[in-house]
Each structure stands twice: as structure tokens, then as C-alpha cells.
Amino acid sequence: MKALSRATGQQALLILLSLVSLYPLWFIVQTALKTTQSYVTDPTGLPIAPTLANFFDVFRVMPFGRWTLNSLLVAVVSVGAATVISIFAAYAVAFGRFVGQRAFFNVNIALMALPPVALVVPLFTVMVQAGLINTLPSVMLVYTGLLIPFSVFFLVNFFRELPSELIEAATIDGASHTRILLRIVMPLSVATTFTLVIVNTIWVWNELLFALVFLQNNDQRTVMAGLTLFQGRFATNEPLMMAGAFLSILPLLVLYLASQRFFIRGMTAGIGK
Amino acid sequence: MRERRRLWPYGFVLPAIVALAAAFVYPLIEVIRFSFYSGSLGNLIYVGTANYDGLWQDPVFVGSLLNNIKLLATVPIMTILALIIALVLNAQIRGWRQYRAIVFLPYILPATAIGLTFSFLLAENGVLNTQLRDWHLGFLAQDWLGSATHVVPTIGSVIIWQQLGFGVVVFAAALLAVPQELVEAARIDGATGWQIQWSILLPQIRRVIEFFMIVEAITVLSAIFTYVYVLTKGGPADSSSVMEYYIFNNGFDNGAIGLASAAVDVLLLLASVLIVTYLRLRARSADAGR
Numbered sequence: 001m002k003a004l005s006r007a008t009g010q011q012a013l014l015i016l017l018s019l020v021s022l023y024p025l026w027f028i029v030q031t032a033l034k035t036t037q038s039y040v041t042d043p044t045g046l047p048i049a050p051t052l053a054n055f056f057d058v059f060r061v062m063p064f065g066r067w068t069l070n071s072l073l074v075a076v077v078s079v080g081a082a083t084v085i086s087i088f089a090a091y092a093v094a095f096g097r098f099v100g101q102r103a104f105f106n107v108n109i110a111l112m113a114l115p116p117v118a119l120v121v122p123l124f125t126v127m128v129q130a131g132l133i134n135t136l137p138s139v140m141l142v143y144t145g146l147l148i149p150f151s152v153f154f155l156v157n158f159f160r161e162l163p164s165e166l167i168e169a170a171t172i173d174g175a176s177h178t179r180i181l182l183r184i185v186m187p188l189s190v191a192t193t194f195t196l197v198i199v200n201t202i203w204v205w206n207e208l209l210f211a212l213v214f215l216q217n218n219d220q221r222t223v224m225a226g227l228t229l230f231q232g233r234f235a236t237n238e239p240l241m242m243a244g245a246f247l248s249i250l251p252l253l254v255l256y257l258a259s260q261r262f263f264i265r266g267m268t269a270g271i272g273k
Numbered sequence: 274m275r276e277r278r279r280l281w282p283y284g285f286v287l288p289a290i291v292a293l294a295a296a297f298v299y300p301l302i303e304v305i306r307f308s309f310y311s312g313s314l315g316n317l318i319y320v321g322t323a324n325y326d327g328l329w330q331d332p333v334f335v336g337s338l339l340n341n342i343k344l345l346a347t348v349p350i351m352t353i354l355a356l357i358i359a360l361v362l363n364a365q366i367r368g369w370r371q372y373r374a375i376v377f378l379p380y381i382l383p384a385t386a387i388g389l390t391f392s393f394l395l396a397e398n399g400v401l402n403t404q405l406r407d408w409h410l411g412f413l414a415q416d417w418l419g420s421a422t423h424v425v426p427t428i429g430s431v432i433i434w435q436q437l438g439f440g441v442v443v444f445a446a447a448l449l450a451v452p453q454e455l456v457e458a459a460r461i462d463g464a465t466g467w468q469i470q471w472s473i474l475l476p477q478i479r480r481v482i483e484f485f486m487i488v489e490a491i492t493v494l495s496a497i498f499t500y501v502y503v504l505t506k507g508g509p510a511d512s513s514s515v516m517e518y519y520i521f522n523n524g525f526d527n528g529a530i531g532l533a534s535a536a537v538d539v540l541l542l543l544a545s546v547l548i549v550t551y552l553r554l555r556a557r558s559a560d561a562g563r
Contacts, residue, residue, distance in 0.1 A: 089289035096282030108509040115495030117517040121524045122303035145296020205382040245386035
């Protein structure tokens with residue numbers, strides 16, 4: 001009896017917690033389906049006459065499609081570049097020997113925790129001088145650099161778990177290290193690389209500070225930087241803003257539902273080992 | 274051939290070193306240099322330590338620094354909440370995988386969209402206050418984001434809402450790794466549920482708790498710009514500004530590169546204490562063979 005009531009209490013706590021976790025998401029969806037009028041009259045109620053007009057309006061009043069495409073392009077280029085660069089570096093750290101090996105790895109760990117805002121002023125001046133301000137390559141370049149420390153850290157930890165005999169045997173057979181990396185190590189690292197790509201993509205998709213500062217032409221914004229524009233221009237149109245917010249979250253939700261365990265493993269990697 | 278064999282690691286790490294030098298090392302050197310200059314780009318004038326003096330005389334900077342410190346209080350709160358939830362999940366409760374997935378969800382969402390949403394939920398005539406008035410609890414309704422006394426705790430609550438799931442997942446995983454024999458042995462010795470949790474489980478995951486607290490302290494000190502930008506823009510009247518926002522505001526909106534850089538250096542000094550602690554924890558857990 002006591003055990004039963006305890007289990008009920010635990011279930012109640014978790015259900016309450018789930019409601020608190022999910023309510024803001026539900027609020028986004030239900031508000032996006034309302035007209036401004038019905039939101040003002042009843043901000044908390046269900047959408048009585050749901051409308052999809054807000055979703056179309058988002059694309060009409062702002063270049064939201066273009067922003068989405070920009071975010072995708074930036075994510076593909078910066079995550080791709082950072083992943084390739086980090087795979088080679090992590091392979092050298094895990095299986096090679098070079099002067100400063102330990103220091104290089106520790107520097108990466110320290111940089112993982114460095115406040116990004118510390119870099120934004122000097123990098124802005126570099127981008128102005130290079131004529132890249134208001135172009136996507138400015139954020140692509142910066143994101144590539146910023147993603148490397150975590151990527152190296154994450155991959156080194158995984159590579160170190162691989163049996164070193166595999167690499168030694170292949171070296172004796174005369175295979176080059178590029179070949180070993182591509183033919184032996186990478187096929188064993190598909191899930192790990194996928195996890196890394198997901199974590200990095202989310203980071204790039206969600207990043208605001210650099211996107212806000214570097215991209216100030218309307219057509220060149222990323223989704224997140226664009227979303228903040230709604231605040232100023234459509235401050236009294238909550239349903240429109242929530243439609244935009246929903247669209248910005250949608251790709252993440254789909255990805256999360258499809259590959260939840262990769263998310264959890266990748267995003268908690270900074271803790272522990 | 275031999276030569277090439279020994280040199281290959283340098284080739285492999287070179288691109289990463291170049292990228293890190295460009296994205297981190299060069300800007301860090303520049304930001305220290307800028308802090309001794311005044312004026313705009315291309316027209317910098319050496320001013321010694323005047324920017325640092327200016328920071329301490331600027332109530333907005335001091336207030337921003339204090340807000341960061343106040344927000345550090347979110348770290349123990351979210352740690353305790355996450356521990357309680359993780360312990361409940363650890364009791365092999367029905368549906369724990371689904372609960373874990375739900376609780377983790379806020380952590381992956383963009384702070385921009387979350388901030389926008391909470392700005393409506395917490396507005397003076399927003400959802401929370403409307404609901405409170407409907408329930409005849411109107412006396413509890415506050416101007417959560419518009420009053421200087423409430424705004425910082427409100428931002429802190431949104432941060433806790435988003436970061437909590439991260440702690441739950443990390444702690445739940447650590448609890449799952451505690452050897453079951455330890456718990457069994459204690460139970461045979463007559464320990465009750467709470468005793469087991471306090472004296473067996475928590476000490477076993479102490480390392481993970483320390484890690485989590487350091488990581489979150491670093492986050493709250495140096496990665497909450499988006500919340501402040503979207504929720505309040507530092508307002509009302511700068512009362513919710515944090516160091517990151519101060520740096521952004523002075524560096525870009527006010528064009529005071531030198532002052533912003535001096536603020537960066539103060540932030541870096543504080544962050545480096547936490548980063549060194551983080552590295553120490555990491556080295557210690559590596560020594561422990563984990």
C-alpha cells in the first residue's frame with residue numbers, strides 16, 4: 001500500500017514535470033493557429049477556429065524561406081568543414097605522436113568552455129577588413145573554428161576506445177595513415193560521427209550572437225537572427241511570431257524524434273570522461 | 274619513408290591548429306590589445322587603463338556583473354531539482370524513458386524561440402498572469418519582465434527551465450552506472466530508501482555532480498546572451514543586463530570597442546577560474562581511470 005502510494009506520487013511528479021516541459025511548446029503551436037483577435041481575447045484558450053494563415057504570412061512578410069535556406073547552407077558548410085578537420089586532428093591525437101600532443105588536446109578542452117562573446121568584437125573587425133560582413137561565409141568561417149574544440153574532444157575520446165592493434169596491424173602492412181583512417185577507423189565511427197554532426201548542427205542552427213552581429217542584410221540572415229526581427233516589427237502580432245518560432249523549431253523536433261539517443265549521448269558528452 | 278612516417282601527425286593536426294589560431298588565439302590577443310585603446314576601428318587611440326577605470330565607474334557594467342553573479346544561484350537550484358528527478362527516474366518507474374525524452378526536449382530548443390515564447394507567457398497581461406487572475410490568484414500576478422526587482426529571477430527561471438533536462442539526463446545516466454551490488458548490500462544491512470539515496474547513490478555520482486555544476490556555472494556566466502537579448506534587451510533601464518549583453522551593446526550599438534574589450538577581459542578572468550576548475554576535474558577523473 002505504501003509502495004503503491006509512493007509510485008503514484010512519483011508518477012504525479014513526473015507528469016507535472018512533463019507538463020511544465022511541454023507547455024511552452026504547446027503554447028507555440030496553439031497560438032500559431034489563432035488569429036490575432038482570438039489571441040487577444042483569450043490568450044490561454046484552445047484555438048476555436050484554427051487557421052494556417054500565420055504560417056503563410058511568415059513567408060510573405062519576411063524572407064523566411066531564404067533565412068531557412070541560409071541556416072541550412074551555413075550548417076552544412078561549417079559542420080562539414082569542422083568535422084573533417086577534427087577527424088584528422090583527433091586521429092593524430094589518438095594514434096600518433098607529436099610534440100605538444102597533450103597540450104593540443106588540453107587546449108581544445110579549455111576552448112570548449114571559452115565564452116564566445118570574447119571573440120565577437122575582434123572577429124567582427126577581421127570580417128570588416130576582409131569584406132565578408134553581411135555575407136554567409138563570415139559566419140561559416142567563424143562557426144567552423146568554434147566547432148573544432150568540442151569535435152576534437154568528442155572524437156579523441158571515441159578513437160581512444162578503439163583497439164590500437166587494429167591500427168598497428170595495418171601500419172605493419174604498410175598502409176598509409178590516411179588510408180587507415182578512411183578504410184578502418186571511419187567505418188567503425190559512423191554512429192559517433194553522426195552524433196557529432198547532430199550536436200554541431202543544432203549548435204549552428206541555434207546560434208544567435210554571431211549571426212546577429214555579422215549578418216545585417218535582410219536577405220542574408222539566419223533563421224534565429226531573422227526571428228528576432230519579428231519582435232521589433234510585429235510586436236503586437238503574437239500568433240505570427242509563434243508561427244515563425246514553430247517553423248524554426250520544427251526541423252529540430254523532427255530530428256529529435258527520429259534520433260533521440262544520438263542527441264542525448266552527444267549533448268551530454270562534456271560531462272564525465 | 275621513415276621521416277614521412279614520423280611527420281604525418283603534424284600534417285593531420287595542422288588544419289585544426291590554423292583554424293584554432295584564427296578563431297580563438299588571434300581574437301583573444303586582439304581583445305586584450307583593444308582594451309587599452311579608445312575610439313573606433315581604424316582610428317584607435319592608446320588610453321592606458323582608462324577603459325578599465327571606466328568599467329568600474331559605469332553602474333551598468335557593475336550591475337551587469339552583479340546580475341551574472343545573482344544568476345549563478347540558478348546552478349544549485351537546477352542541480353538539486355535535477356537530482357531529485359533523476360532519483361525518481363532511477364526507481365525504475367514506468368515510462369521513465371519517455372519521461373527522460375520529454376524532460377530533455379527543452380534543452381535542444383533554440384533559446385531565441387524559447388525566449389520569444391516566454392516573453393508572451395510572462396508579459397504583464399500574458400498567459401501566466403491571465404491564468405492567475407482567472408484562478409482568483411491575481412494578487413500573485415507580477416510584471417515578471419518589466420519590473421526591475423523581478424526581472425533577473427525571471428530570466429533565471431527560464432534558464433532553469435531550459436537547462437534542467439540536461440542535468441536530469443546526466444544524473445540519471447550516472448545513477449544507472451552505480452553498481453547494483455552496492456545498493457543491495459546496503460539494503461541487506463537494513464538501510465531505508467532515503468538512506469540509500471543519501472549515503473550510497475549521491476556519493477557515488479559526486480564527480481558527475483561537480484562536473485555538471487561547473488559546466489552550468491560557465492554557461493550562466495558566459496552563454497546566456499540570447500535569453501537576455503530576446504526577453505528584455507537588458508531592460509527595464511539596464512536592470513537585467515549581463516556582461517555578455519554589456520559587451521554586445523558597447524561593442525556594436527555604442528561603438529565603444531575599447532570599453533567592450535575591457536569588459537571581455539574581466540569576463541575572461543572570471544571564466545578562466547571556472548575553466549581551470551573544469552580542467553582539474555577532468556584530469557582527476559582521467560587519473561581515476563574513468
